[in-house]
Amino acid sequence: MYANREIRLAAHPVGEPRPQDFELATTEVPELADGQILVRNTWMSVDPYMRERMNDGESYLPPFRLGAPMDGSAVGEVIDSRSPDVPVGSTVVHFLGWREYAALDAAEATVVDTGLAPAEAYLGVLGTTGLTAYAALTEVAPVRQGDVVFVSAAAGAVGSIAGQLARMLGASRVIGSAGGPAKAGRLLTDFGFDAAIDHRAGSVADRLAEAAPDGIDLYVDLVGGDHLVAAIGALRDGGRIAMVGAISASNATGPVSGPGNLFELAAKNATLRGMLVNSYFHLFPEWIGKAAGWLSDGSLRTELTVAEGIEQAPAAFLDMMRGGNVGKMLVRL
Secondary structure (H helix, E strand, O other), rough: OEEEEEEOOOOOOOOOOOHHHEEEEEEEEEOOOEEEEEEEEEEOOOOOOOHHHHOOOOOOOOOOOOEEEEEEEEEEEEEEEEEOOOOOOOOOEEEEOOEEEEEEHHHOOEOOOOOOOOOHHHHHOOOOOOOHHHHHHHHHHOOOOEEEEOOOOOOHHHHHHHHHHHOOOOEEEEEEEEEOOHHHHHHHHOOOOOEEEEEOOOOHHHHHHOOOOOEEEEEEOOOHHHHHHHHHHHHEEEEEEEOOOOOOHOOOOOOOOOOOOOOHHHHHOEEEOOOOHHHHHHHHHHHHHHHHHHHHOOOEEEOEEEEEEEEHHHHHHHHHOOOOOOOEEEOOO
C-alpha cells in the first residue's frame, strides 16, 4: 500500500481564494480492480477554470466537493497495472491530479510519447492549453492573411502560444497584453509579439489604439472586462472575437456587468464566439503533429513556471490566478 497525499477543498471561497480554503490530507491508495492502473503522478496542472469549480453551484464542469480530493490534468508513470492495454512503465495523462498517486480505469488514461516531447509538455503546449490556442485561431475565429491580432493574458499559458500561432497562420501584426513591465517585455523578447501593452500602466483602450491605430481584425479574449470593451471598440469591419476565458471576473462575488459597447459588433458586422476546448478534441492529432515539429525546430517557444511538491499546489494555483506565472503553471510532484 502507498501513502497518498492529496489536496482537498476545505471551504468554498468568497471572492479571492485563500490558503485555508484548501487542506492537505494523507490516505492509502486502494487495491486495483481488473482494468485499472496505478499512476505515480509526476506533474499536475493548475488552471483558471478550476476557480469556478470551487463555487457552491452549477458550472459547465461539476463543482469540487468539500472534503474530497480535487481533480484536474496530471501526467505520470504507471507503476502497477491490471490492464493489458496500459503496461507498467507507460507514461499517461489523466484527470486525477491534485494527488501523488492515482488509481483509475485504464480507459480514462491516455498513453503519451515522451520521445516526442517531455511528459510535462502534455499538460501544456501538447495538451489542452495548446489545443485551446489552436482551435481558437483555426476554428472559432480563424486568422486571415494580413490580420492584426490582439491577445489578452498574452504571457500566460494559452496567450503565449496564441500570439505565436497567429503569426504562423498569417497575421501581419500581433499585439499582446500582460500585467507589469517585465511580463510585457517578454512578449517582445521571448514570444515574438510586435507590440506589448502593460494593462497595469493605464487604459487598455488607449494603449491598444496606440499599438493598432487602424484597428484590429481578431481578438483572443482570455480576460474579459476592460480588455473586451477595448477590443470591441478597436475592431474593424468583419472583425472576430474568440471568447476563451474571462479571468478578470473569476473572483466576483456578484453579477458581472457586460460590455457597454456590445452593439458595436452589429454595426461592424463582427462576430463574438465562445468556446470550450472539449468540443475540439478531434483536433488533437492534427495539433500534436504540427506542434511537435514546431517545438523541434524552435519556431514555437514555450515557458513553464514550476512549483515543487503537492503541498505547494494551492499556492501555485493562487499565484497563477494573480498573474504570477509566465507560460504554463505546473506543479512537479
